[in-house]
Amino acid sequence: MVTRVAIVGSGIGGLVLAKTLTQYGAGKVEAWDEWKTRGGSLGIQQSSLILEKLGLKEVFDALANHPKATKYWSDGQDLQKMVLDSIPPEVIFLGHKLESLTEDDKEVTLTFANGKVDKADIVVGADGIHSVVKKQIFDCGEPVHAGFRLIYSCSSVPIRPNPEEVHVNWISKDGEGYHVMDWSAGAADKRHDVCLLMMRSEELISDKWDSTIVKDKLKELTSRVAPGHEVLHAAIENAEMCFDWGSTFSQCFQLGFLPNRE
Ligand SMILES: Cc1cc2nc3c(=O)[nH]c(=O)nc-3n(C[C@H](O)[C@H](O)[C@H](O)COP(=O)(O)OP(=O)(O)OC[C@H]3O[C@@H](n4cnc5c(N)ncnc54)[C@H](O)[C@@H]3O)c2cc1C
Known part of the structure; x- marks a missing residue:
């Protein structure tokens, strides 16, 4: 059978x-x-090996923006x-x-x-x-927002002075902690400057939010949290795409490594 x-x-x-x-x-x-329909940029690292094993290496490399290291997809x-x-x-x-x-x-x-x-x-x-x-x-319900949020922007305009450097900062503001990062993905004409802000937030991320709304939110947050960080502000200002992620707890099963909600 x-x-x-x-x-x-x-x-x-x-x-x-x-x-x-x-x-x-x-x-x-x-x-x-x-x-x-859905879109959004994707960075693919080790999982590209699976596609290679399935005989898709050539077409994958031809379509990826930056086929050498991280494969970077604009969509x-x-x-x-x-x-x-x-x-x-x-x-x-x-x-x-x-x-x-x-x-x-x-x-x-x-x-x-x-x-x-x-x-x-x-x-x-x-x-x-x-x-x-x-x-x-x-027999379980919808995933529950875990209270963490990550917003990031991607700009194809090279703003960061040194693309080799990755900056990771922890900023405390008004009793809250913010993890702020910036780095450059890809190289030459495929380069994208990325800025990321991670924080605790109970605000629910809506799938109706488009990139423009997320960009405004990111601008508002970074001007409050890191007002003097000019490179960060310029990279966000020039961003073509912005994403808003929230982490969730599954109500169906919980993985051991997830932090306790409290
Ligand atoms: C903004 C953002 C950026 C990301 N960036 C990266 C990245 O850079 N690199 C990376 O590796 N990962 C990234 N991820 C994560 C990655 O997108 C997911 O891990 C991946 O898409 C999960 O694939 P999946 O097939 O499991 O689920 P999904 O991509 O969610 O696909 C689920 C599918 O199920 C279908 N479906 C849902 N309900 C039903 C139903 N009732 N009946 C029939 N079909 C249904 C949907 O239409 C959809 O096609 C990102 C995610 C987001 C949101």
């Missing part, structure tokens, strides 16, 4: 798994995704598309949002929001931080 594997989620995790299983002929593979979606294009099209089902899973002695039944129903022997939850698969298997 051929094992039926259903992968829920075709982010980079689900796609690489689908590619690996199909390439090595492991069962009947189907990957399902609601496929929202993470290009990376997904690269893997997607290398998988037989009959394996991928886009436009399918998983709603529920039920299981009996024989198989798992997957029901999608568009009414499609699929049966599988193995289900892999690769459906990201708000995973429906995880919530259903562990």
